[in-house]
Amino acid sequence: MSLLEVDDIEVRYGAIRALKGMSFHVDEGEVVALLGANGAGKTTTQKTVSGMMKPSLGEIRFDGMRIDGLAAHELIHLGICHVPEGRRVFPRMSVAENLEMGAFRFKKADQAVLDRVFELFPRLNERINQMAGTLSGGEQQMLAIGRALMGKPRLLLLDEPSMGLAPLIVAQIFEIVKEINADGVTVLIVEQNAAQALALADRGYVLETGEIVLEGTGQDLLDDDRVRAAYLGEEISA
Numbered sequence: 392m393s394l395l396e397v398d399d400i401e402v403r404y405g406a407i408r409a410l411k412g413m414s415f416h417v418d419e420g421e422v423v424a425l426l427g428a429n430g431a432g433k434t435t436t437q438k439t440v441s442g443m444m445k446p447s448l449g450e451i452r453f454d455g456m457r458i459d460g461l462a463a464h465e466l467i468h469l470g471i472c473h474v475p476e477g478r479r480v481f482p483r484m485s486v487a488e489n490l491e492m493g494a495f496r497f498k499k500a501d502q503a504v505l506d507r508v509f510e511l512f513p514r515l516n517e518r519i520n521q522m523a524g525t526l527s528g529g530e531q532q533m534l535a536i537g538r539a540l541m542g543k544p545r546l547l548l549l550d551e552p553s554m555g556l557a558p559l560i561v562a563q564i565f566e567i568v569k570e571i572n573a574d575g576v577t578v579l580i581v582e583q584n585a586a587q588a589l590a591l592a593d594r595g596y597v598l599e600t601g602e603i604v605l606e607g608t609g610q611d612l613l614d615d616d617r618v619r620a621a622y623l624g625e626e627i628s629a
Contacts, residue, residue: 393452394419394577395440395546400449400459402432402439402601409435411601412449417546422568422578424588424609426622427598433581434476436598437548440579441473442466453546468496470545476554476581478535482524486515489523489534493541500541507574508537511567529560536564540571547571549580553587565591585622589613597622 395417402410410432417423425433438444440451442463451459453469463473472493481489490508494500509516512533518526523534532552539547549568553561565587572578582588589595589609597605597618605612612618 392419393417394454395579396450396452397436397440398450398452400439400446400451402435402444402446409601410439410446413598413601413603414449415596415603415606417577417579419545419577420572420575421593422572422580422591424585424592424595425579425581425598426585426588426595426612426618428621430600431598432601433598434550435601437473437475437550437579437581441471441548443473467542470543471548472539472542472544472546473548474535474539474550474552476550478528478531480523480526480531480534480538482522484523485520486518486523486526486534487520489538490515490541493538496542501543504541504543508540511540511570512537529556529564532556532560532564533567536567536571540576544576546577546579549578549582551581551583553582553584561587585618586613589618 393416397413397415399412399414400410401408401412425436427433439446442461446459450457458466491500514530515533515537518530526534552564568578569591580588589612592609594608595612596603
C-alpha cells in the first residue's frame with residue numbers, strides 16, 4: 392500500500408512553474424530516490440511533501456489522508472520528518488540539545504530511540520556535549536539525521552545527504568540509511584550521487600524541469616543508458 396501519494400501537483404515560484412503536474416508514490420517500507428540536475432524540482436518536491444511549500448494544484452495523501460493543506464509542524468506529528476539540504480543543525484546548541492529538539496512532539500525524548508541513534512552514530516555519543524557548530528560536515532549530517540529519527544518518523548525525507556562530504560563518509564551515511572530503512576522507516580531521498588542512491592533505492596524517478604521523465608526500479612535505472620550518460624558520467628556508444 393502507498394504510504395505517500397502525490398497526485399498531479401503543480402508548484403509555482405511566482406509566474407514560474409517549478410513542478411508541472413507531477414505524480415508519484417512511495418510504498419510503505421520502500422526507499423525511493425528522486426534524481427535530476429540542479430533546478431529539476433527535486434528539493435521543491437520534498438519541500439512540498441513536508442509542508443514547507445503549498446501546491447497550487449493537485450493533492451498529496453499520506454496513509455490515505457489528504458495533507459497538502461497542512462502546515463509543516465502538523466506533518467511532523469503525523470510522522471513525516473525532513474532532513475533538508477545543508478544539514479541545518481542548531482550551531483549554538485549541543486549535540487544532546489539538538490537531539491532533544493528532534494523529539495519536540497513528545498513530552499520527553501524516548502530513551503530507546505536515543506540509544507538507537509547512538510548505535511547508528513556512535514560519534515554523536517562521543518560528542519554529546521559539543522556545540523553542533525563545531526562538528527565536522529559529516530558529523531553534522533549524522534546529527535541532522537539523528538535529530539529527525541528522534542521524531543520517530545514513518546517517512547524520512549533526505550535532501551542531498553552526501554553533499555560536501557568525503558567519499559568514505561558518504562558510504563557510511565548510505566549504509567546507515569539502509570539500516571534506518573531496515574528498522575521500518577520509509578525513505579524518500581534526493582541525491583546528486585545517482586550511483587549510490589540507485590544502489591540503495593527500491594525504485595527511482597528522474598526529474599527534468601519539474602516533470603518526471605523516467606521511473607523504474609533502482610537497478611533498471613542504473614542499467615538505463617540515458618541515466619548512465621546523464622548522471623553517472625558514462626559515455627554510451629550508439
